[in-house]
Amino acid sequence: MSSSPTPPVPPAAKAQAKALSVKEQRAAARALKLEEYRKREARARRNRMIGIWSAVAGAVVVVALVVSAVVLTPQRASYTAGSDGVKISGVETFKNGAGHVEGTVDYPQNPPAGGEHNPMWLNCGVYEKPVPNENAVHSLEHGAVWVTYDPSLSEDQLKELKLKLPGSYIVLSPKEDLPSQVVLSAWNAQLQVDSVDDERIGEFLEEYWKSQFVPEPGALCSGALDADGKVS
Template identity: 60%
Template sequence: MTPTPADQRKSGNPATQAEINLTVKQQREQKRQAKLAEYQKQLAKRRRSKLVWWIVGSAAVVVIVGLIVASIVFAPAPPKQYEPGSEGAEIEGVETFENATEHVDGTVDYEQNPPAGGPHNPVWLNCGVYDQPVPNENAVHSLEHGAVWVTYDADEVTGEELDTLKSQLPSSYVILSPYEGLDSPIVLSNWNHQLKLDSADDERIGEFFEEYWRSQNVPEPNAACTGALDAPGKQ
């Protein structure tokens, strides 16, 4: 006996029978739903990936901006700019002297403390910042060339006070060094001129540099303040 179409659609296996009972339309709908679900799954995955990269990129931008801002905020202040002085300005507290210029060997007993001119070593001291006392005789030679020698009491001028003092210095023709036996916390010296101060915030520091830095009234104006002696402690 030949099986009928109804008999051909029957199966003894329930799972197979259930599949047979699905119409072609239902099977297509099932496949479409499966494809849609897979598409939505991939779409969600791509969205998560984009979100992760956006977060990573934003964080990187924040870090870079932070580094740039930090480099600007915490960067050392540029050196002060002064014009060579000798304009004859009167600055309160400045003492003036009459010191002779002469090259000598050995130590010198100076009239001022620290010295503001007088006999000195034939070799000048290279200008710059020193964290140890420097030889008087070489520093005085630098004064002869128009430098300003900034000396300070290392027991009183420290930390922020010392940083404030450094921030007012030009990039050349200046010596900064501690000095023992000062009767003021800070003393500025130029050839035959000296100013004693109590604080690094004193506005007369700038006035002194404006008037006496690279003065044309020194014995050897415009002579070099480099290429000679580096004393111990030069930074």
């Protein structure tokens, strides 16, 4: 018995099958593009999150560094201007007069703590070399405190001493032949100490820095003479 031949596929059916195949291909292509888009978006989200967390971490590090710098950086001491008449152990007081003179003056104290002086005051600040007595005394007349130290003072000791000093109306300079390691001189008042750790340094500055009991309180401590060796 012979088999009957396969009937031919109608043209409409062929067209429908072809159309379905094209639709499937397009759907597959869309699905592939969608999957690729989702992958790109996922990568972008990861990168954004990494960027955000990196920025946050960086900001935290910056804040930590700033806080550390503020906390760990030694801060300069501060004092209240004007004298209250507080008695400080070891402070000597004098009755030096005032007046402007030219030339060298023979002072009764070492370093000088008042007396006749040069018409030009010494600009306040830090000096690495000895400064002229006559100009420094004029600064005392304006309410400054002159802090002299023995040149043998170590670098660490000098740093510690600087931190105890205010930022204005102060003269810091080395001086040979001092009676002690450090001498603080104000107008007609003086304190000798043998250590930069001596707590009386702060007490003296609190009492005599920018004192109102000077011949010219509040007068300038700048705009005049920068002696040799001024660093700040």
